[in-house]
Amino acid sequence: MTRVLITAVPFGEVDRGCLDLLEEAGVDCVRNPHGRRLTEPELASLVPGVDAVIAGTEPITRTVIGAARRLRLISRVGVGLDSVDLAAAREHGVAVAYTPEAPADAVAELTIGLALSLLRGVHLANAAVRGGAWTRLPGRRLGAVTVGVIGVGRIGRRVVRLLSAFGARILANDLVRVPLAEPVEWVDKPTLFREADLVTLHVPLTPSTVGLVGPGQLAAMRPGALLVNTCRGGVVDEAALADALRSGRLAGAAVDTFVDEPYRGELVGVDTCLITAHMGSMAVDCRRRMEHGAARNVVAFLRGEPLDEPVPESEYEVQAMAPAPAE
């Protein structure tokens, strides 16, 4: 019997149709016993004897892949591939699939929600009222500020579309200047950090984006500027961000993704940091599409059919890339 390890959490909670799909295909499903992102050793102990993994963001490293003698497919629920060693997978003959479009609308909408919350101080007002204060904070409108969008791919493009409906001035930066229906000003990163009132990040975590927002970039941002990170921990230097917030140089940040998750680090103690628990994709419709997509990829693979959404060659190339010089 084919055995599939489901490490993604949640999976099958908003709609158990994805589990039905696997069971109807005769798959023996093994669930993540910890109910959270697994560590490398935990994962390595679970993969022997498994034919496929339906994966979240846990580290599927060379060691894990080496321990998984029967593994033939990694089916990612979602899009980020920084957690998967693609070169090691290829060397071991393991195919990799993902569901890149499914989370994009949910992440884009959360990004706009976080931007609006930061601009109006919703997180600060919530804490103040609960603390007994009745402070009416002056804020800024999204339509009255300049927003810098770094990474204009599936999610960034949607963020641009939503921002433009609010009337924001949009500065965009990407390695590739894709044609967009909305008016944006394409700028280099130094210009974007210097001019934006709010910077939002939508790049993958790759050798070229690790530490993309470090002490230098934070120091270059406008006094009172805001930062939103719904892409990946590691793209932002968390310690430098905590310093910039504590000093008051940055007025606020919203962070959904962290280097270590569940996150228990120093940003938890910084009031001006709005923290969410890597929930960019956690909208019911998007979750359903992601989980069904990941299950469909497994079933297609087991039947010897082409994968619905194989990871394209470009993702293997990006991961193999040397770190880019800082802009």
Ligand code: NAD
């Ligand atoms: P995508 O590949 O469609 O877009 C990424 C864009 O970033 C591309 O256009 C690429 O050219 C650009 N880019 C790469 N390196 C860059 C650099 N150094 N400078 C400027 N631009 C650069 O990816 P996507 O589907 O939009 O997803 C983006 C990321 O969002 C994912 O990789 C994932 O890490 C993250 N994500 C987070 C959540 C969440 O729950 N918070 C959910 C889904 C995705």
